Amino acid sequence: MNQQVVEKLKTRFGDAILESGEFRDELTVSVAKEKIVEVCQFLKNDPELAYNLLADLCGIDMARSELRFGVIYNLYSLATKHRIRLKTFVSEEDPAVPTVTGVWKTANWHEREAYDMFGIVFVGHPDLRRIYMPDEFEHFPLRKDFPLMGIPGSLPLPKH
Amino acid sequence: METVQAALPRSKILQTLEDLNTNVQFDDALESEMVLNMGPQHPATHGVLRLLVKLDGERVIACVPELGYLHRGYEKLAENCSYHEFIPHTDRLDYLSPLSNNTIYALAVEKLIGIEAPPRAQYIRVIISELARISSHLLWLGTLAIDIGALTVFMWSFREREKLYDLFECLAGARFTTSYTRIGGVAQDLSVSVIVMIEKFISEFSNNLGDCEKLLNRNRIFVERTDGIGVISAEQAIEFGVTGPNLRACGIEHDLRRANPYLVYDDLDFDVPTHTGGDVLARYYQRVAEMKQSQRIVQQALQKIPTGDVHALKPKKVLPSKERIYTHMEELIHDFMLVNVGIEPPVGETYFAGEAPKGELGFYFSSNGKGHPWRMKIRSPSFVNLQALPSMIQNAMISDVVAIIGSLDPVMGEADK
Numbered sequence: 001m002n003q004q005v006v007e008k009l010k011t012r013f014g015d016a017i018l019e020s021g022e023f024r025d026e027l028t029v030s031v032a033k034e035k036i037v038e039v040c041q042f043l044k045n046d047p048e049l050a051y052n053l054l055a056d057l058c059g060i061d062m063a064r065s066e067l068r069f070g071v072i073y074n075l076y077s078l079a080t081k082h083r084i085r086l087k088t089f090v091s092e093e094d095p096a097v098p099t100v101t102g103v104w105k106t107a108n109w110h111e112r113e114a115y116d117m118f119g120i121v122f123v124g125h126p127d128l129r130r131i132y133m134p135d136e137f138e139h140f141p142l143r144k145d146f147p148l149m150g151i152p153g154s155l156p157l158p159k160h
Numbered sequence: 161m162e163t164v165q166a167a168l169p170r171s172k173i174l175q176t177l178e179d180l181n182t183n184v185q186f187d188d189a190l191e192s193e194m195v196l197n198m199g200p201q202h203p204a205t206h207g208v209l210r211l212l213v214k215l216d217g218e219r220v221i222a223c224v225p226e227l228g229y230l231h232r233g234y235e236k237l238a239e240n241c242s243y244h245e246f247i248p249h250t251d252r253l254d255y256l257s258p259l260s261n262n263t264i265y266a267l268a269v270e271k272l273i274g275i276e277a278p279p280r281a282q283y284i285r286v287i288i289s290e291l292a293r294i295s296s297h298l299l300w301l302g303t304l305a306i307d308i309g310a311l312t313v314f315m316w317s318f319r320e321r322e323k324l325y326d327l328f329e330c331l332a333g334a335r336f337t338t339s340y341t342r343i344g345g346v347a348q349d350l351s352v353s354v355i356v357m358i359e360k361f362i363s364e365f366s367n368n369l370g371d372c373e374k375l376l377n378r379n380r381i382f383v384e385r386t387d388g389i390g391v392i393s394a395e396q397a398i399e400f401g402v403t404g405p406n407l408r409a410c411g412i413e414h415d416l417r418r419a420n421p422y423l424v425y426d427d428l429d430f431d432v433p434t435h436t437g438g439d440v441l442a443r444y445y446q447r448v449a450e451m452k453q454s455q456r457i458v459q460q461a462l463q464k465i466p467t468g469d470v471h472a473l474k475p476k477k478v479l480p481s482k483e484r485i486y487t488h489m490e491e492l493i494h495d496f497m498l499v500n501v502g503i504e505p506p507v508g509e510t511y512f513a514g515e516a517p518k519g520e521l522g523f524y525f526s527s528n529g530k531g532h533p534w535r536m537k538i539r540s541p542s543f544v545n546l547q548a549l550p551s552m553i554q555n556a557m558i559s560d561v562v563a564i565i566g567s568l569d570p571v572m573g574e575a576d577k
Contacts (some may be wrong), residue, residue: 023508024271052398055513056522056539074511074524074539078398078412081419085511106401109547117235127176132228132576135172141236148240 001082002027005049013039026085033088033097036071040103043075043084051075051084054104059114063144068092069120073100090120099125117142173226177212180222193221196558200229204307204562207572209546211561218558223550227543230576238536242502243269244343244479246536251337253540254574256299257292257517258338259328266341267422268512268523273343273505275474281345282423283465287358288331288340289423289514290454290461294365295324296517296569297405297447297454301372304444304566308385313372320361320368327357343503344478345471355462362458369451376444386440390552390564393438400548404519404541406568409446410438416515428460440567447569477503502531511539518542518569542575 005027006020016035021028031039043051056074067089075084090097099122100107111122112131119140122128130137139146139154177195199210208229214222234253238246250265251258263285270276277285298317305313325335331354332338332347340347376382392402394410407414415432417425433449435442472478479498480491507529513522519541526535545568553564 024274024510026510028509053403054401055520056511056524056537058524058535058537060526060535072524072537074522078414083511085509104401105399106544106547109543129172129176130228132231134228141233146236148236 001080002084005029005082005084008046008049009039009042012042026083028085028087030087030089033090036073036086036088037098037100037103039086040073040075040100043086044103048080049077050079051077051082053078054100054106054110055083057100057107057110057114059118059120059142061118061142061144062089065089066091069095069118071097071114071120095119096121096123098123101125116140119143173212173224177214177222177224180214180224198561200226205565205572206303206570209565209570209572209575211549211565213553213558213561215558220553220556220558220561223553223561225546225549227546227572227576230572232577234577235536235538238533240532242499242531243273243505243533244498244502247341247343248337248339251339252573253538253577254296254516254518254521254542254571255336256571257296258336259288259292259332259340260296260514260516261521262338262341263289263423264512264514264516264521265523266343267514268510268525269343269503269505271512272508272510272525272527273477273503275344275472275477277345277472278469279424279466280349280468281470281472283461284346284350284470285341286423286425286428287350287458287461287465288346290457291324291327291358291361293454293517294451295321297451298324300447300566300569301444304440304563305376305382307562307566308382310375310379310382313375316368316372316375320365323357323361327354327361330354330357342471342479344474345469349470350465358458359462362455362462365455366452369448373448383441385560385563386444386567388437389440389556389560390567391437391439392548392552396551397438397548400551401544402519402548403544404515404517405446405450406443406519406545406548408432408434408450409442411436416513416520420513422512422514424461424464425457427464428457430457430460440563443567443569504529504531513539516541518571518574519545521574538574538577540574540577542570542572543577546570546575 009017016032018030043049053076055076058072060070062068070087070089073086111125114120115128116130116132194215196213196215199205200208210226212224213220250261253261298321302314302317328338329335332340394412397407397410411434413432413434418432430453435446475494480495484491485495505527509526511524513520522539524537525533528534553561
């Protein structure tokens with residue numbers, strides 16, 4: 001199954017599929033960020049693949065890597081019971097990824113979470129606000145340079 | 161006038177509510193629109209969920225949920241914990257079914273490091289996961305009933321839960337925060353007294369659940385307050401990523417225990433019940449049916465459970481027993497390394513999801529070969545299911561909001577992480 005999916009993606013998108021790999025029987029495919037929406041649309045609508053459930057979407061901080069931030073999409077197909085993982089990476093200077101809320105509605109909150117935690121901007125997102133942290137918060141807590149103990153004074157406490 | 165508005169900036173959440181498209185027409189609407197703040201301290205929000213609701217008379221025309229009141233940064237913590245150290249934190253995700261979270265977390269880590277628990281431990285994990293499911297659904301049943309006004313069901317379902325909590329205490333040493341699984345096994349074997357307690361609970365459970373059903377199934381108030389309320393179609397539910405009983409109540413037969421079998425679910429005979437309707441009543445029938453299946457699973461697992469060890473024999477991955485640590489040099493060294501450095505999985509990434517009582521609970525790990533995960537993502541079913549809430553309560557009456565939130569079964573510990 002994994003091989004078929006990779007071949008299908010490569011014949012359809014060619015160079016936009018940057019690399020693919022398997023670990024513990026799980027398929028991971030890296031996609032150029034410009035093509036991510038099209039790839040998602042294809043994976044969802046292709047009748048043989050039918051990855052109709054976006055199980056999860058999350059950000060990742062690769063710290064010293066040239067393309068620092070990544071977005072990881074865990075897709076699931078209710079028809080074939082198969083999973084696939086897509087990845088796309090962006091640089092720290094321009095952490096913008098096209099939104100997939102148009103493909104799956106569930107991406108809305110997941111993308112808000114990734115924005116809240118990493119500062120990854122999802123272009124075209126209908127409501128890109130912080131989801132867990134307060135609106136006034138200025139940092140991105142899951143970035144590797146954010147200290148575990150927090151930053152003193154970054155969360156304003158109520159005055160008594 | 162402008163200066164006054166500039167001096168009082170609107171909060172972003174209120175602005176979002178104001179910006180929403182609210183072109184819903186009613187013939188008999190009262191002329192006044194009103195914004196109602198519900199929560200975070202509200203008994204019917206089951207924790208600290210906050211909803212901003214825009215009302216037209218008694219009808220809801222828009223709703224924006226606000227999360228984060230219980231955000232503890234577990235994903236950040238996990239990056240600074242070894243894989244073993246994080247187990248107690250999984251209790252505090254969905255705190256109504258800690259045993260289920262423990263199990264799925266352990267399975268996710270085992271997948272990453274490439275080991276498997278011995279058969280007896282796998283059967284024990286099935287038993288505890290299903291007991292956790294019964295416990296979680298019982299709480300759901302009681303609180304839904306009390307939200308709608310049926311107090312007795314709450315008392316009866318909590319009486320059953322009390323028995324389960326006594327059982328968990330005997331099993332794991334704690335009623336609530338069990339932390340019972342270990343990477344590669346479980347903390348300790350089932351004792352004879354626990355097996356007797358489980359058998360007693362399971363044999364009495366049908367009758368006791370039947371009593372609750374008798375109070376509700378033909379209860380006109382209950383049925384009228386739930387039938388056709390909070391409807392979501394199957395297509396919409398998939399769009400929103402809804403999983404678990406909420407999805408199966410829309411008629412989609414999707415259960416990870418059957419779809420991608422893990423543990424020993426393949427060897428056990430059980431059905432995946434579904435209901436059509438996708439309303440609050442369907443979710444009620446769905447969860448009652450699931451409890452009956454869980455009971456079947458526990459009964460079979462107790463019969464089939466093999467004898468043997470409950471820890472995998474992988475000295476560099478699995479914590480040794482305390483007795484061996486105190487008497488053997490090798491085990492002492494392994495224990496020291498596992499506690500101080502942690503398990504060092506290969507470089508790679510995995511996603512494992514299991515069927516928790518609320519839906520698909522998944523853990524994504526990205527490992528760089530160190531003892532701590534480079535990134536861990538918790539895919540919590542409550543978080544995802546809650547996203548479908550605004551579309552469910554749009555156009556509902558304000559009194560139904562309580563029933564609809566209850567029927568979704570959100571646990572904020574898990575939704576907020």
